[in-house]
Amino acid sequence: MTATDLVARLEEKFGAKIKSKNLQAIDPFVVVEAVDLLDVCRFLKENADLGFDLLHDISGVDYLEPDPKKAPKAGFDPHVEVVYHLQSFKHLHRLVVKVILPRWKDDTPGQLPEVPSLTPLYGSADWHEREVYDLVGVYFPGHPNLTRILLSEDWVGHPLRKDYEFPLEYHGIRGR
Amino acid sequence: MGWLEGRFEESVMTTTLEQAINWARESSMWPMTFGLACCAIEMMATGASRFDIDRFGAGAFRATPRQADLMIVAGTVNFKMAARVRRLYNQMPDPKFVIAMGACTCGGGPYYKYGYNVVKGVDLVVPVDVYVPGCPPRPEALLEGLMRIQDKVRAMKDLTRGQPLEVPIPSRTGFTLLPPELNDPDPQKAVEKQNAWAKRNKELGTPAKA
Numbered sequence: 001m002t003a004t005d006l007v008a009r010l011e012e013k014f015g016a017k018i019k020s021k022n023l024q025a026i027d028p029f030v031v032v033e034a035v036d037l038l039d040v041c042r043f044l045k046e047n048a049d050l051g052f053d054l055l056h057d058i059s060g061v062d063y064l065e066p067d068p069k070k071a072p073k074a075g076f077d078p079h080v081e082v083v084y085h086l087q088s089f090k091h092l093h094r095l096v097v098k099v100i101l102p103r104w105k106d107d108t109p110g111q112l113p114e115v116p117s118l119t120p121l122y123g124s125a126d127w128h129e130r131e132v133y134d135l136v137g138v139y140f141p142g143h144p145n146l147t148r149i150l151l152s153e154d155w156v157g158h159p160l161r162k163d164y165e166f167p168l169e170y171h172g173i174r175g176r
Numbered sequence: 177m178g179w180l181e182g183r184f185e186e187s188v189m190t191t192t193l194e195q196a197i198n199w200a201r202e203s204s205m206w207p208m209t210f211g212l213a214c215c216a217i218e219m220m221a222t223g224a225s226r227f228d229i230d231r232f233g234a235g236a237f238r239a240t241p242r243q244a245d246l247m248i249v250a251g252t253v254n255f256k257m258a259a260r261v262r263r264l265y266n267q268m269p270d271p272k273f274v275i276a277m278g279a280c281t282c283g284g285g286p287y288y289k290y291g292y293n294v295v296k297g298v299d300l301v302v303p304v305d306v307y308v309p310g311c312p313p314r315p316e317a318l319l320e321g322l323m324r325i326q327d328k329v330r331a332m333k334d335l336t337r338g339q340p341l342e343v344p345i346p347s348r349t350g351f352t353l354l355p356p357e358l359n360d361p362d363p364q365k366a367v368e369k370q371n372a373w374a375k376r377n378k379e380l381g382t383p384a385k386a
Contacts (some may be wrong), residue, residue, distance in 0.1 A: 152255065
């Protein structure tokens with residue numbers, strides 16, 4: 001099934017819940033709201049024609065231009081994206097699902113934005129979500145064990161955020 | 177040995193106890209198996225037959241710090257590992273020596289600017305005797321570093337001069353203690369305070385535009 005057919009199936013089922021789509025990209029993608037993500041992915045996985053049984057990867061992207069002079073020309077508003085790469089072994093087709101989030105929940109710095117966890121559907125989501133939580137700072141409610149996976153447990157902050165600043169010292173070791 | 181030299185039969189050799197100890201020590205430096213990243217491959221090449229670190233008596237890589245007296249820190253040290261590096265160093269018996277092998281351990285290397293998790297030089301964690309730069313250094317460079325360690329051992333005068341053994345030169349530990357006003361029981365608030373302090377320092381340091 002081509003990407004056009006896949007997106008047509010999704011739009012037929014979910015209608016206006018599919019916020020936008022891009023079929024010209026190398027990896028065609030659809031954008032959904034965070035609250036609808038679990039429903040969309042369940043449909044993609046359990047529908048026999050679609051059969052997306054493999055979650056390749058979850059990425060977090062922080063869209064922010066930290067330099068205030070360059071920010072008007074950056075071409076995007078500050079936001080965070082979570083990108084899901086799905087594939088079907090049976091039908092050998094792929095689709096990318098994106099969720100666009102505010103950088104901070106309720107625009108309060110320090111409050112992480114939230115996306116429902118995909119661990120009930122895909123086992124591979126477990127470590128990927130922990131990594132996104134660790135480095136980009138997206139909270140996944142429903143995850144069985146959402147702790148830092150790469151950095152040590154007492155680390156402060158999420159290093160792949162564009163406005164992250166290095167620690168001055170960590171346990172007595174100079175950081176910068 | 178002055179007038180004693182050559183007064184005995186040919187199989188008798190005279191020396192001082194200190195020189196004898198130093199000679200034994202330098203000819204059997206036992207390094208610790210301590211590969212952290214890609215430099216470890218080069219360290220293994222140094223141990224293998226082509227370069228053969230065993231020619232210098234340092235081929236017995238020990239799997240425990242308690243039997244080792246040379247720590248070759250081969251590879252990137254990150255903050256998570258730094259506590260373990262310091263702990264292993266403390267577990268080694270005196271006299272102990274450290275070679276910082278590679279650009280990362282000498283000063284952060286390619287991770288100096290954007291590596292949020294990399295210690296900017298292992299001398300911030302343990303005192304280093306010899307720095308071997310390179311990315312990664314050739315096995316010959318590591319052998320050269322080993323020979324400089326042996327020079328250091330040869331010059332040790334711990335018997336006659338009473339030099340303290342537990343502090344190799346340079347005796348820099350790199351331990352940083354921030355002033356109390358930058359600390360807070362809540363780590364999040366402490367980091368915010370420190371970042372604000374660093375930002376203000378940077379602004380004070382930049383020259384005003386004319």
